[in-house]
Amino acid sequence: MPQATKEIQTLIEMMAKLPGLGPRSARRAVLHMIKKRALLMAPLADALHTVAASARECLTCGNIGTADICDICQSAKRETGTICVVQDVADLWAMERAAAFKGRYHVLGGTLSALDAIGPDELRIPKLIQRIADENITEVILALNATIDGATTAHYIAEELEGVVTVTSLAQGVPIGGELDYLDEGTITAALKARKAF
Numbered sequence: 001m002p003q004a005t006k007e008i009q010t011l012i013e014m015m016a017k018l019p020g021l022g023p024r025s026a027r028r029a030v031l032h033m034i035k036k037r038a039l040l041m042a043p044l045a046d047a048l049h050t051v052a053a054s055a056r057e058c059l060t061c062g063n064i065g066t067a068d069i070c071d072i073c074q075s076a077k078r079e080t081g082t083i084c085v086v087q088d089v090a091d092l093w094a095m096e097r098a099a100a101f102k103g104r105y106h107v108l109g110g111t112l113s114a115l116d117a118i119g120p121d122e123l124r125i126p127k128l129i130q131r132i133a134d135e136n137i138t139e140v141i142l143a144l145n146a147t148i149d150g151a152t153t154a155h156y157i158a159e160e161l162e163g164v165v166t167v168t169s170l171a172q173g174v175p176i177g178g179e180l181d182y183l184d185e186g187t188i189t190a191a192l193k194a195r196k197a198f
């Protein structure tokens, strides 16, 4: 079996470290890129170079952008007064794809975890508390993952903010188009607890 040269092998090994790609997918991706060198590989290399040089965390909310303050924090069209707290940037982007929230965000950068020795100061929790005062925030929406660590973090933040600001959280329950038979017990239990008048 023909082996890739050292340079190409290095590229394959780096690609294989990306989430969702293993060695086999990485080999296929690299071969595909080489075949489409002008159309795909050269522009991709340029884009990687540009983003590697310019990507940074927003100093206010923790979103990833290419300026010190992200587009959302800079936008005059976003409502002030409401902050949606998410665990990671991927969650913020998921919320934005849904386009249902018009306020601003705060990315924690993880969840509290006794096991991994991650306390409030390791997350962007002090900065959140500071923003609530600085930006006259009236509501904090907790949009954390429905995991044990996510729930622990949500409880901690809710306690810290008690009497300071209204704290709400995303409803949990049966997804749109979801069939009960396919849901796990945790989702069904959460949906039952969060039931509302018909």
Ligand SMILES: [Zn+2]
Pocket (backbone or CB within 6 Å): 058, 059, 060, 061, 062, 063, 069, 070, 071, 072, 073, 074
């Ligand atoms: Zn921002």
